[in-house]
Amino acid sequence: MIVSTPHLLVLPRLRIQNANxxxxxxxxxxxxxxxFMGAVQALERNLPDDIRIVFNGVGVVCHHIEPQVTEGGFTRAFHLTRNPVDKTGSTAAIVEEGRAHLDVTLLIGIESNGDDLGSAERRRDIAHRLFEQVQGMRVAGGSVMPPLSDAxxxxxxxxSFDDDEDRRGKQWRRxxxxxxxxxxLVLRDDYLNEHTATLKVEDDSATALDAWLDLCRLNHECRIETQQDKEGQAKEVAKWEIRRPYxxxxxxxxxxxxxxxELFAPGEVANARDPAVAFHFVESLYSIGEWVSPHRLRTHDALxxxxxxxxxxxxxxxTNDYALTHSEND
Known part of the structure; x- marks a missing residue:
């Protein structure tokens, strides 16, 4: 059973320029x-002293994205910057960076830490102050631009979501x-686990990486069908189709x-960003995500x-509970 987030801060239509x-x-x-989680944590650490709330979860709805890449053809390249010369006067090396302009809405789960969130006026004041504060931040490596209008x-x-299920549902639909x-963007670990099991039935050596790669690409498969020509003679015809497991x-x-x-003690690893914090060498973890239209989400916790x-x-x-909320309501 999923515990519903009692309050939700909506920061709409943030225009982010040159996001990573x-x-x-x-x-x-x-x-x-x-x-985005890092940006929300930075916002929480810099809350004004009179705002006593705790952030719990973040959701992102993307309205528009404009990758800064060349157009046309099958091969695309990022638009790169020409950096200033180095201290010797030589041309600085070009480090490939990918950028995109975004138009997103951030949704942040909120819990009270002594603040009066039952007051509509207080909630309105907090929302406007935090919206103004996020305008001066960097989100996903990009700069937040001023809103185009006060629409x-x-x-x-x-x-503040109501305790009554019907009224809470009406608030979410609005x-x-x-x-x-x-x-x-929601998480589909369930698809990855299920597809890994499916591939293992066909090939015992299949791994989660095989399932991940299989779900990431478009698989074109050829199927041979037997058809009759105009003279009634049977002939084999090849038909290509795209296989989509889900x-x-x-x-x-x-x-x-x-x-x-292993976990190294603070200061044991040279040139660490913060010598006062324990240090781990890490690598990225991957999974499968799904882009879902918000009108298909049954609860705000799903995003x-x-x-x-x-x-x-x-x-x-x-982690994200979309798969769990989706299965509970099916």
Whole structure:
């Protein structure tokens, strides 16, 4: 049973310029969810002293994306910057960076830490102040640009969901209309696990990596059919079709990091970013995500991502309950 997030902060239509679109060493196209989680954590650490709330989960709805790449043809390349010369006067090396302009809505799960969130005026004040604060931040490596207008649909809002299920559902349906058009990124670990089991039936040596690669690509398969020609003679005809194990807009995504070394004591590793914090060498963890239109989500919790670390195993990752809420309501 999923515990519903009682309050939801909506920061609508954030225009992010030059966000990092290379989400990992193997994926590109949209920033990693850990980048948005990092921005939300930075916002929480810099809350004004009189705002006593705790952030719990973050969701992202993308309304528009404009990758900074060359157009035309099958091969695309990122637009790269020419950096200034180095201290010797030589041309500085070009480090490939992928950028994209985004139009996204951030949704942050909120819990009270002594603040009066039962007051509509107080919630309105918190929403406007945090919306103004996020305008001066960097999100996913990009700069947040000023809003184009003060339209009603771009008004920040801190929603306090009602305890009654019917009224809570009405509040969520009203919010969903504000999130359209757009797509929310959710986690589909269930697809990855199920497809891994399917491949193991056919080939015992199949791994989760094989299933991940199979779900990431378009698989064209040839099927031979026997048909009759005009003279009534049987002949074999080759037909090509695309095999899709699951419906939906599935994408490969990084979901966190896994340790590949022991945990070193603070200051033991040279040139660490923070010598006062224990250090792990890690590599990216991958899974399958799905872009879903918000109007298909039954609850607001389905689009929220949460931190789920396992310190004993050295796993630092994010998770999302879309698959669980989806199966509970089917």
């Amino acid at each position: 679109t290379i989400s990992s060493s193997m994926t590109w196209g949209f920033p990693a969810m850990s980048a 009603t649909r771009q008004r920040p809002e801190l929603i 919010l969903k209309r504000r999130l359209l058009p757009g797509f929310a 419906p939906g807009w599935l994408v490969p995504i990084p979901v966190g990091y896994g340790a590949i070394s 929220l991502w949460f931190v789920e670390n396992d310190l004993e195993r050295g796993v630092y990752r994010l």
